[in-house]
Amino acid sequence: MPSRILQAWNAEAVDLALVPVLPVEAFQQIVADTVTAGGRMSAYFGRPAGDGMVDVTAVLADDSQGKLGVLATRMGKSCASLAAECPSLQLFERELYEQCGVRPEGHPWLKPVRFEPPLAEGVDPFGRRADPRVIPGDYPFFRVEGEEVHEVAVGPVHAGIIEPGHFRFQCHGEHVFFLEIALGYQHRGAERLLAGGPDRRTLALVESVAGDTVVGHGLAYVNAVEGLAGCQIPPRAAVLRGVALELERLANHVGDLGMLAGDVGFLPTASYCGALRADFLNALAEVCGNRFGRGLLVPGGVRFDLDSGAADRLADKVQKAWESVEAAARLFFDSPSARNRTDGTGVVTRDLCNQLGLVGPAARACGVSRDVRRDHATGVFRFVHVPTVTGETGDVFARAWVRLMESERSAEFAVRQLRSLPAGPVRAPCAPPVAGRLVVSLMEGWRGEIAHVAVTGGDGRFARYKIKDPSFHNWMGLAMALRGEQISDFPLCNKSFNLSYCGHDL
Amino acid sequence: MIDDLVNIVRFRTRFGRQTVAYPEGPARFPERFRGRPALDPARCPDGCRSCADACPTDAILDPGRPTMRLDTGRCLFCPACEQACPEGAIRFTRDYRLSARTRDELVLSEDAPRLAAAVEERVRGVLGRALRLRQVSAGGCNGCEAELNASGNIQFDLSRFGVQFVASPRHADGIVVTGPVTENMRLAALKTWEATPAPRIVIAVGACALSGGVFRDSPVQANGMPGLPEIPVDLWVPGCPPHPITFMDGVLRLLGRVAGDELRLAGTGIVGPASPG
Numbered sequence: 001m002p003s004r005i006l007q008a009w010n011a012e013a014v015d016l017a018l019v020p021v022l023p024v025e026a027f028q029q030i031v032a033d034t035v036t037a038g039g040r041m042s043a044y045f046g047r048p049a050g051d052g053m054v055d056v057t058a059v060l061a062d063d064s065q066g067k068l069g070v071l072a073t074r075m076g077k078s079c080a081s082l083a084a085e086c087p088s089l090q091l092f093e094r095e096l097y098e099q100c101g102v103r104p105e106g107h108p109w110l111k112p113v114r115f116e117p118p119l120a121e122g123v124d125p126f127g128r129r130a131d132p133r134v135i136p137g138d139y140p141f142f143r144v145e146g147e148e149v150h151e152v153a154v155g156p157v158h159a160g161i162i163e164p165g166h167f168r169f170q171c172h173g174e175h176v177f178f179l180e181i182a183l184g185y186q187h188r189g190a191e192r193l194l195a196g197g198p199d200r201r202t203l204a205l206v207e208s209v210a211g212d213t214v215v216g217h218g219l220a221y222v223n224a225v226e227g228l229a230g231c232q233i234p235p236r237a238a239v240l241r242g243v244a245l246e247l248e249r250l251a252n253h254v255g256d257l258g259m260l261a262g263d264v265g266f267l268p269t270a271s272y273c274g275a276l277r278a279d280f281l282n283a284l285a286e287v288c289g290n291r292f293g294r295g296l297l298v299p300g301g302v303r304f305d306l307d308s309g310a311a312d313r314l315a316d317k318v319q320k321a322w323e324s325v326e327a328a329a330r331l332f333f334d335s336p337s338a339r340n341r342t343d344g345t346g347v348v349t350r351d352l353c354n355q356l357g358l359v360g361p362a363a364r365a366c367g368v369s370r371d372v373r374r375d376h377a378t379g380v381f382r383f384v385h386v387p388t389v390t391g392e393t394g395d396v397f398a399r400a401w402v403r404l405m406e407s408e409r410s411a412e413f414a415v416r417q418l419r420s421l422p423a424g425p426v427r428a429p430c431a432p433p434v435a436g437r438l439v440v441s442l443m444e445g446w447r448g449e450i451a452h453v454a455v456t457g458g459d460g461r462f463a464r465y466k467i468k469d470p471s472f473h474n475w476m477g478l479a480m481a482l483r484g485e486q487i488s489d490f491p492l493c494n495k496s497f498n499l500s501y502c503g504h505d506l
Numbered sequence: 507m508i509d510d511l512v513n514i515v516r517f518r519t520r521f522g523r524q525t526v527a528y529p530e531g532p533a534r535f536p537e538r539f540r541g542r543p544a545l546d547p548a549r550c551p552d553g554c555r556s557c558a559d560a561c562p563t564d565a566i567l568d569p570g571r572p573t574m575r576l577d578t579g580r581c582l583f584c585p586a587c588e589q590a591c592p593e594g595a596i597r598f599t600r601d602y603r604l605s606a607r608t609r610d611e612l613v614l615s616e617d618a619p620r621l622a623a624a625v626e627e628r629v630r631g632v633l634g635r636a637l638r639l640r641q642v643s644a645g646g647c648n649g650c651e652a653e654l655n656a657s658g659n660i661q662f663d664l665s666r667f668g669v670q671f672v673a674s675p676r677h678a679d680g681i682v683v684t685g686p687v688t689e690n691m692r693l694a695a696l697k698t699w700e701a702t703p704a705p706r707i708v709i710a711v712g713a714c715a716l717s718g719g720v721f722r723d724s725p726v727q728a729n730g731m732p733g734l735p736e737i738p739v740d741l742w743v744p745g746c747p748p749h750p751i752t753f754m755d756g757v758l759r760l761l762g763r764v765a766g767d768e769l770r771l772a773g774t775g776i777v778g779p780a781s782p783g
Contacts (some may be wrong), residue, residue: 102536115690117726120718136690156694159643159673161655163648164691171526185690186644189724204582204720205561211747268514275524275658282536289538289598292649294746295584303585310777317776327517335510502647
């Protein structure tokens with residue numbers, strides 16, 4: 001990582017004045033060089049500067065060194081696009097255009113991200129707000145022309161109990177040439193509501209960025225504000241937080257294995273995993289009263305403690321649930337008819353994965369070993385290593401298998417930690433954030449890398465709070481995985497990624 | 507092949523019956539489960555605002571006065587007010603019965619159960635034994651959606667009562683709306699409702715659909731179903747998200763399949779009451 005940019009650890013607050021503000025060309029050169037050399041963009045966002053200019057900040061992750069690089073520049077109405085040479089930047093550039101109006105000239109796919117109103121007063125870059133009836137999806141889709149080529153439109157309201165999104169397929173019979181995914185239906189204005197915080201609503205808001213990743217996003221937030229306040233949490237709190245994060249991972253992975261089995265019509269695993277998922281949700285509810293872990297976290301620690309007998313009983317329960325999951329999953333993975341549907345379906349190559357900058361199990365299934373818990377460890381993960389699991393084939397099978405294998409590691413971790421909770425309190429006082437600071441907080445949610453970036457103004461309030469859900473990286477992975485596949489395999493491919501609509505739409 | 511089948515049967519036998527005893531038998535919740543809040547304004551020091559100042563969604567009305575009430579349409583059922591109150595004037599009971607037939611009924615005072623009344627006999631006759639629902643997520647965070655999905659799993663098994671989620675509004679007798687109704691979903695929500703044949707039932711689920719929840723007053727959403735007056739709501743189900751049993755209780759009461767005020771709770775879970783953290 002070049003020495004000209006500010007280096008920081010995960011969740012370490014830095015003085016905003018120390019973030020180098022570079023000329024646009026130098027800024028873009030560093031970004032392009034780092035990404036081309038295998039670094040990753042973890043966050044990229046703008047703040048309207050008031051004079052028609054935009055303060056742009058980039059966070060680059062060096063996973064091998066566990067370091068984050070922060071750099072800034074000031075952009076006007078446009079800049080050159082880097083997306084053609086660095087495809088992983090394509091959505092970041094579109095987001096900056098939609099939120100702040102910086103047009104990436106030469107961008108190969110300059111379409112709206114989530115149909116949100118711009119952050120600064122002024123004209124909507126895409127000219128949509130003039131007509132209030134305009135809804136997401138009402139924009140020029142990519143089309144394949146030709147005899148017998150047809151288009152299939154799905155959504156926003158889906159057949160199951162699923163969040164809204166629009167999928168547009170270009171097909172020839174069953175064969176999918178191209179899938180375009182239009183999102184934004186879930187846009188609730190989360191970042192805008194977070195600005196000016198922290199206040200009594202902030203924690204509940206970050207817990208609602210993605211309701212299946214309450215602990216993941218919640219932890220990214222509390223780590224960020226603790227960094228800004230210089231707060232050290234007690235060891236017992238750190239361990240309980242880690243256990244909650246892994247229980248969340250278990251619940252989602254196990255539930256999705258069941259859904260995958262359901263999508264290929266393999267009902268035993270579908271039924272059993274659906275029920276077993278509840279054991280992990282209920283374990284979270286035993287700790288904090290809510291099946292999704294809402295209300296557990298608080299800046300400075302956790303709101304609920306367990307006595308030693310209760311912790312042991314919870315460990316037993318998790319252990320027993322895991323043993324049943326293993327048996328239920330084995331039925332699925334041992335079934336030739338189920339494997340016939342998963343093996344070789346929806347392949348993402350390792351090269352494509354790196355180009356797109358995929359994260360989480362979707363990346364690990366391609367053999368790309370990437371895990372915030374290991375690469376940018378915070379909290380209990382500094383002291384206890386959860387082994388990272390990778391696959392090879394990048395297909396539905398690999399994504400399912402990686403999720404089963406890492407569930408096993410998560411269960412081991414949760415059981416062991418519950419049986420050896422450190423003594424002491426679970427909450428420490430946490431002061432308000434220090435003014436004029438920037439903090440980057442990464443967390444490995446069950447879908448992959450969550451990034452929160454908080455910038456405090458002169459009053460110690462959030463001048464900007466940027467959220468990046470792992471799905472922001474991975475939706476393009478799903479679109480690419482469908483190319484050349486059969487349209488009937490879409491539900492299966494979709495579930496193997498199981499990306500967040502609301503986490504993307506914010 | 508035969509081995510596979512034998513393994514499946516063996517697992518099935520060992521796994522046993524999973525379906526919950528509710529509603530014939532008691533419902534089971536963890537000790538720390540937060541259900542219907544009970545208020546005791548007699549304990550409130552005059553003018554105290556500790557609970558209201560901690561509440562993320564302004565759910566507490568008239569704090570520190572004898573008229574104190576709590577709007578469960580806004581409540582996230584988080585522990586903030588209970589932990590902030592110095593006098594124990596607010597506590598969350600494990601009463602899972604929270605649904606109401608009107609928005610106003612969601613405002614609770616003191617310690618009284620909330621029991622939704624059944625829909626009129628005429629509609630019950632048509633839908634009471636086979637209710638097909640279409641789900642519309644209009645900005646939901648996937649929390650309510652996850653619990654609605656769970657209500658159909660082998661544990662809660664809502665389909666035992668003839669209640670199922672279907673793939674098209676044309677097949678449906680009603681819709682279930684979650685989320686604060688984002689501007690970007692308003693049209694799709696309306697169209698889904700219009701495409702559902704009458705008589706149709708509308709169920710709003712979760713704090714967001716009831717009031718905007720944590721997203722209340724964000725300019726890109728409608729503050730939930732009250733902001734979409736074209737669609738009349740028949741059942742309001744509070745929670746963030748509502749527990750599957752809370753949702754089931756509401757629907758079954760609406761259909762007249764559960765009645766009366768008996769609260770049946772099983773012994774609690776494996777962890778004791780919350781110690782202040």
